[in-house]
Amino acid sequence: MTDLTRLNAASLADLIATKQVSAVEVATAHLDRIAAVDDRVHAFLHVSRAEALAAAERVDRGEVTGPLAGVPIAVKDVVATEGIPTTAASKILEGWKPPYDATIVARLKAAGMPILGKTNMDEFAMGSSTEYSAYGPTKNPWDLGRIPGGSGGGSSAAIAAYEAPLAIGTDTGGSIRQPGAVTGTVGAKPTYGGTSRYGLIAFSSSLDTPGPCARTVEDAALLHAVIAGHDPRDSTSINQSVPDVVAAARLGKNGDLTGVKLGIVKEFAGDGSEPGVTAAFRESLDALVKLGAEIVEVSCPHFEYALPAYYLIAPSEASSNLARFDGVRYGLRTGDDGNRSLEEVMSLTRDEGFGPEVKRRIILGTYALSSGYYDAYYGQAQKVRTLITRDFQSAFEQVDVLVSPTTPFTAFPFGSRTSDPYQMYLADLFTIPTNLYGGPAISVPCGLSEGLPVGFQIMAPTMADDRMYRVAAALESAVGTLTPPAL
Numbered sequence: 001m002t003d004l005t006r007l008n009a010a011s012l013a014d015l016i017a018t019k020q021v022s023a024v025e026v027a028t029a030h031l032d033r034i035a036a037v038d039d040r041v042h043a044f045l046h047v048s049r050a051e052a053l054a055a056a057e058r059v060d061r062g063e064v065t066g067p068l069a070g071v072p073i074a075v076k077d078v079v080a081t082e083g084i085p086t087t088a089a090s091k092i093l094e095g096w097k098p099p100y101d102a103t104i105v106a107r108l109k110a111a112g113m114p115i116l117g118k119t120n121m122d123e124f125a126m127g128s129s130t131e132y133s134a135y136g137p138t139k140n141p142w143d144l145g146r147i148p149g150g151s152g153g154g155s156s157a158a159i160a161a162y163e164a165p166l167a168i169g170t171d172t173g174g175s176i177r178q179p180g181a182v183t184g185t186v187g188a189k190p191t192y193g194g195t196s197r198y199g200l201i202a203f204s205s206s207l208d209t210p211g212p213c214a215r216t217v218e219d220a221a222l223l224h225a226v227i228a229g230h231d232p233r234d235s236t237s238i239n240q241s242v243p244d245v246v247a248a249a250r251l252g253k254n255g256d257l258t259g260v261k262l263g264i265v266k267e268f269a270g271d272g273s274e275p276g277v278t279a280a281f282r283e284s285l286d287a288l289v290k291l292g293a294e295i296v297e298v299s300c301p302h303f304e305y306a307l308p309a310y311y312l313i314a315p316s317e318a319s320s321n322l323a324r325f326d327g328v329r330y331g332l333r334t335g336d337d338g339n340r341s342l343e344e345v346m347s348l349t350r351d352e353g354f355g356p357e358v359k360r361r362i363i364l365g366t367y368a369l370s371s372g373y374y375d376a377y378y379g380q381a382q383k384v385r386t387l388i389t390r391d392f393q394s395a396f397e398q399v400d401v402l403v404s405p406t407t408p409f410t411a412f413p414f415g416s417r418t419s420d421p422y423q424m425y426l427a428d429l430f431t432i433p434t435n436l437y438g439g440p441a442i443s444v445p446c447g448l449s450e451g452l453p454v455g456f457q458i459m460a461p462t463m464a465d466d467r468m469y470r471v472a473a474a475l476e477s478a479v480g481t482l483t484p485p486a487l
C-alpha cells in the first residue's frame with residue numbers, strides 16, 4: 001500500500017476523484033503522521049481532527065467536488081478559522097476561537113479541502129525562525145537542531161515532514177518564501193491584493209499577503225487558484241481575473257524557456273550570501289540557460305534601502321494594528337481585580353501577553369509614527385518604497401522575471417540569531433523588496449549546501465503570477481525536488 005502522505009496534492013486529488021482512495025483515508029493518513037512525528041517537529045499548535053474528518057466525509061459522499069477536493073491542508077495560525085483556536089502564536093490570543101472564517105479559509109472549505117489544524121509561527125508573524133512563538137519553536141525536518149524559517153515555519157515544516165501535502169502561509173516580508181527555502185519546499189507569495197486579507201490577523205496591512213506552501217510547483221499553483229481572486233471584504237483586493245497559474249505551471253514542466261529573460265540584480269552580488277547558497281544559485285542559473293533562458297544583469301539601486309524601509313513601515317503598521325489587543329475584547333486579560341484602572345489593566349495585559357519581538361516592533365513603530373518624527377521616518381520610508389517600485393518597473397522593461405537566492409543563508413541552529421535582531425532581519429534581505437513593490441515571488445528548492453536546502457527566488461511583475469510559476473516549474477523539472485532524511 002502506498003504511503004499516502006508521500007504523494008503530492010495533484011496525485012492525491014486524482015486518486016480521490018477516481019475513487020481509488022477515499023478522502024477520509026487521505027485525511028486519516030495525515031492525522032496519523034502528525035500523531036507520529038509532531039512531538040518532534042512541533043509544526044502544529046492545534047490539530048482539528050474531527051473537523052478534518054467531517055470535511056473528508058462530505059467529499060466522499062459526493063457533496064463537494066473540485067480540483068483539490070479531499071486534499072487536506074494545514075493553515076497558519078494567523079488566519080481566522082471559525083470555531084478553531086487561532087492565536088497567532090501569541091499568549092494574548094490564547095483560547096480565542098474566531099466567530100468567522102477568513103475568506104481564504106471559506107474558499108478552502110468550499111473546495112472540499114479538510115483542514116488538519118493550525119500551524120506554528122513567530123508571534124504575530126514577526127520573525128524568521130519560529131523562535132518567537134509563545135508556544136515553543138518548530139524544528140526543521142532536515143535537522144531538528146535547526147530553525148524551519150519564519151514566520152511560517154510551522155506551515156513549511158508540516159509539508160516537509162509529510163504531515164500535510166499543502167499549507168497556507170502569509171508573507172509580509174518573506175514569511176512564505178524563506179521557510180520554503182530552508183525546508184526544501186515551495187512557497188509562493190501572490191501579487192499583493194491577489195489573495196484576500198479578510199480574516200488574517202493583521203500585521204502590516206499594506207504588505208500582508210496569504211499564499212500557498214507545497215512540495216511541488218504545480219501543487220502550489222493548484223492551491224493558489226483555489227484561494228486567489230477578488231474579495232469585496234478586503235478593500236485592497238484586486239478586482240481582475242486571476243492569471244492562469246495552473247496552466248503556467250504545467251507549461252513550465254515541459255522545461256522550455258526559450259526566449260525568457262531572467263534578470264539578476266547587480267546590487268545583490270556583494271551581499272554576503274553563504275558560499276554554498278551562491279554555488280547552488282549559480283548552478284541553477286546554468287540549468288535555466290540550458291532550457292533556453294537568457295540571463296541579463298539589471299541594476300536596482302534602491303534595493304539596498306529595502307530592509308531599513310521595511311523595518312519602519314512594517315512596525316509602524318503593526319503598532320497600529322496591534323493596539324486592539326488590550327484585554328478588553330479578545331483573549332487574555334491581566335490584573336482586572338476591580339481595583340485597577342482600565343489603563344493599568346491594559347498595560348498589564350499587554351506586558352504579559354506580548355513577547356519580546358512583538359514589543360520591540362510596537363515600540364519601533366510607535367516611535368516612527370510619533371508626532372514630529374512621522375515625516376523623518378515613516379514618510380521617508382514610503383518614499384523609498386516608491387523608488388523600489390520604480391526599480392522593479394524599470395527592471396521589468398528589460399527582463400521577464402528577476403531571480404536571486406531566496407535567503408542569504410541556510411537553516412541556522414536554534415539560538416544563533418536571537419541575541420541580535422539585525423542578524424535575524426537579514427534572513428529577508430532578498431525577499432523584502434518584492435513585498436514593498438507588491439509583486440508576486442516564489443521560492444523553489446534548487447539544491448543543497450552542506451546538506452541543507454537552498455531556495456531559488458523568482459520575482460515577477462504585479463499580476464504576472466503565471467510567469468513566475470512557469471519559470472519555477474521549469475527549474476523544478478531541471479533540478480528535481482528534495483527529500484529530507486527520514487524522521
Ligand code: GLN
Binds near residue numbers: 125175
Ligand atoms: N521576517 C520578517 C519580519 O519579521 C517577515 C515576516 C513576515 O513575512 N510575516 O517582519
